[in-house]
Amino acid sequence: TDVFDYQNGELFAEQCAVSDLADRYGSPLYIYSRKAFSEHYLEYANAFKNEDALICYAVKANSNIAVLNVLAKLGAGFDIVSVGELERVLKAGGDPSKIVFSGVAKTADEMRRALAVGVHCFNVESESELERLNAVAEEMGVKAPLSLRVNPDVDAQTHPYISTGLKENKFGVDIDTAKQVYAKAKGMQGIEIKGVDCHIGSQLTQLEPFMDALDRVLVLVDELKEQAIELEHIDLGGGLGVTYDDEVPPTPQEFADAVLPKLAGRNLKLVLEPGRSIAANAGIFVTQVEFLKSNGDKHFAIIDGGMNDLIRPSLYSAWQRIVEVQPREKTPKQNYDVVGPVCETGDFLGKDRELAILPGDLLAVKSAGAYGFVMASNYNTRNKPAEVMVDGDQSHLIRRRETISDQLMLEALIQD
Ligand code: LLP
Secondary structure (H helix, E strand, C coil): CCCEEEECCEEEECCEEHHHHHHHHCCCEEEEEHHHHHHHHHHHHHHCCCCCEEEEEEHHHCCCHHHHHHHHHCCCEEEECCHHHHHHHHHCCCCHHHEEECCCCCCHHHHHHHHHHCCCEEEECCHHHHHHHHHHHHHHCCCEEEEEEEECCCCCCCCHHHECCCCCCCCCEECCCHHHHHHHHHCCCCEEEEEEECCCECCECCCHHHHHHHHHHHHHHHHHHHCCCCCCEEECCCCECCCCCCCCCCCHHHHHHHHHHHHCCCCCEEEECCCHHHHHHHEEEEEEEEEEEEECCEEEEEECCCCCCCCHHHHHCCCCCEEECCCCCCCCCEEEEEECCCCCCCCEEEEEEEECCCCCCEEEECCCCCCCHHHCCCHHHCCCCEEEEEECCEEEEEECCCCHHHHHCCCCCCCC
16 A cells, blocks of 8 residues: 555645645655555565564665664664765664675775674675775774675666676676685685675566576575585575556565575575665655746646756656646646756656646655655755655654755865
């Protein structure tokens, strides 16, 4: 069930009218649902409840500390890709021993901080990164828990920008050379081998690519065993898709039903790193119509939110549903390109949308909880929008709207 649905003819977020939230907190505005975040996480937790599994929410999808705190309270682990995300998880009360640290270029400082707080594992993506991790751990007199990210060379059949498991991508170690890298790691003072991981892409709507990747990684696990390298866990990354339009992605339960039989009797703990499937449909982006404009046959709805607030449509040609917050019955529907105020032709949130709107009306872009605010920028010196979390009939401002002085604060004139 969608927590962002109509009640008495207007859009609600749980039990809060979206129009009230926009009055109170302004526009444009991100609105998240605590209930949806919780339910989406618990679908994973329940699907794997009888297993030794660790669900590490991918912080990059939505890293607001209130979001992380809601998930931490439910027992979630976290997948991070920077020391900044690490500090967010700690501030939100996340358990460091449930953190996996991914990313292709972790700095020595980032490694030091993560070792000091005791993360569960480093997902290392190259031999050079392995050497750096070993050096940092040796210097601290500790052993760094290691998983090697392998590239299983499978086609995730998703958008090329978010497909990561092919040889041509920058991610991970080629699965055929992984054995040598593990052998090298085994001889290192500062390294303790823990597991293996892969992440083949995002917004996957089928199980097959996951299963192909899993099969290939399990072959590697067996080969390593022959070399007396026993792994404790296998991390299958994130990537389960969501419904933006009419996609029907596998549920966490279907994912579990497919994966678990393959792991039976193997004594391998499972780690997952879901981001989008927890966050996307737990949030909306609310924006106000400023002007309606027609150039001949073409109609534009010019809104107060733009590509700097929500870049997915511009960057990936991603389609996200756009709906009226307070639908009008008497206004005729018209076909609009929904465009922002930024000085770029690519500044649109949707094209060819049938909407019945007048200036001043509010629109909601659905499925905006993942890779929305986190990818926002200050392009055109636009302030980043506020973020609100609703919880039943209560709403909480979880990030105040940025101000121009916030933006200028970091800059300085040169002294003549
Ligand atoms: N683990 C690793 C190592 C990742 O690189 C990612 C996402 C995830 C987990 C989480 O994947 P998810 O469950 O969210 O699919 N900005 C793009 C998506 C980029 C995904 C990057 N990596 C978008 O808006 O579509």
